[in-house]
Amino acid sequence: MDEHLSRPEAHEHDHDCGGEALLARAERICRERGLQYTELRRRTLEAIAGEGRALGAYDIAERLSGPGRRVAAVSVYRALDFLTENGLVHRIASRNAFVPCGHGHGGGESTVFLICRTCGAVDETVSRDIQRGLDRTLASAGFKPLSHIVEVEGECGACQGKGGAA
Amino acid sequence: MDEHLSRPEAHEHDHDCGGEALLARAERICRERGLQYTELRRRTLEAIAGEGRALGAYDIAERLSGPGRRVAAVSVYRALDFLTENGLVHRIASRNAFVPCGHGHGGGESTVFLICRTCGAVDETVSRDIQRGLDRTLASAGFKPLSHIVEVEGECGACQGKGGAA
DNA sequence: GTCGGGCCTGTTACACTGTAACAGGCACCG
């Protein structure tokens, strides 16, 4: 099932498609695992979930800061570490930025990030085909995988329609 | 002291992991394309090729510097841009580091980087299976790819044999 | 109740990564 995190066509409305679900999942996971769902962590997650594109740590820090409150980037990094370890956000290595995790990764499927060069939206999808290809390649190389990243940069469907593919 | 990680006999596959062939290819490519194979570019490439693991730009700058000569990182970045554009080195996004490009990428195959968490070696391989899976996934998502990265972190065959898999 | 420990956050400092802008050198061409 394709679960698209963000669709630029829903521009006027704070498209947290999956946003509410993500926050609820965060709360549940922390409760289940006996972890603390602190305000900083919640607000960090909200900042990421409320954005259709990948956010850098310093961008998040800026969003969380206000007139009376300053959040340092280092605090954001710690919150991001926590959220990443618990499968609530992903790091986009090619951008040094973070996106919400749109689903609870089952097994046997590779997560793939589709990063639009035009509008900056990051779509997360999964592919059993890629996982299978990866498994075969790794097996033939005698390599034992612990983690992997697959990131594709290009043009999303919405931006192709808007004139990019004239 | 720096650990010298090149293991001449550790690999059984055929492509040359950063030796004479790459330097010869660099010279040929520059000649063919009318580009300048300057000393800085050559030495940058040699530094990368002479290492079994990924090197950061500042590591390279340090290696190229000496008692009478200081190479700034910014110069290394420019050389790396040149080498990357001409398919002589690759950037490892998950490490912010660079490795020699082990072959002349044909079409239809995805390049995959296998990064050993134990010894730091980076192996470059290609996979038609992964490319096919990627194509299918992108087609079904309506996404037009321009570039992509696939990086796997884990344990290489040599390190598994050495007790890592105990 | 108080003490102590663990966890979280604030703060400072610093290292690493990467780019912009300008100046100088060098080759090549008119």
Add this chain to the structure above:
DNA sequence: CGGTGCCTGTTACAGTGTAACAGGCCCGAC
């Protein structure tokens, strides 16, 4: 000789990430 283009040196700075220490809070042990 002067101009042009490319490469490199240099400085400055922005962005990314981590180490180390201090303070606050909760919670269990005493």
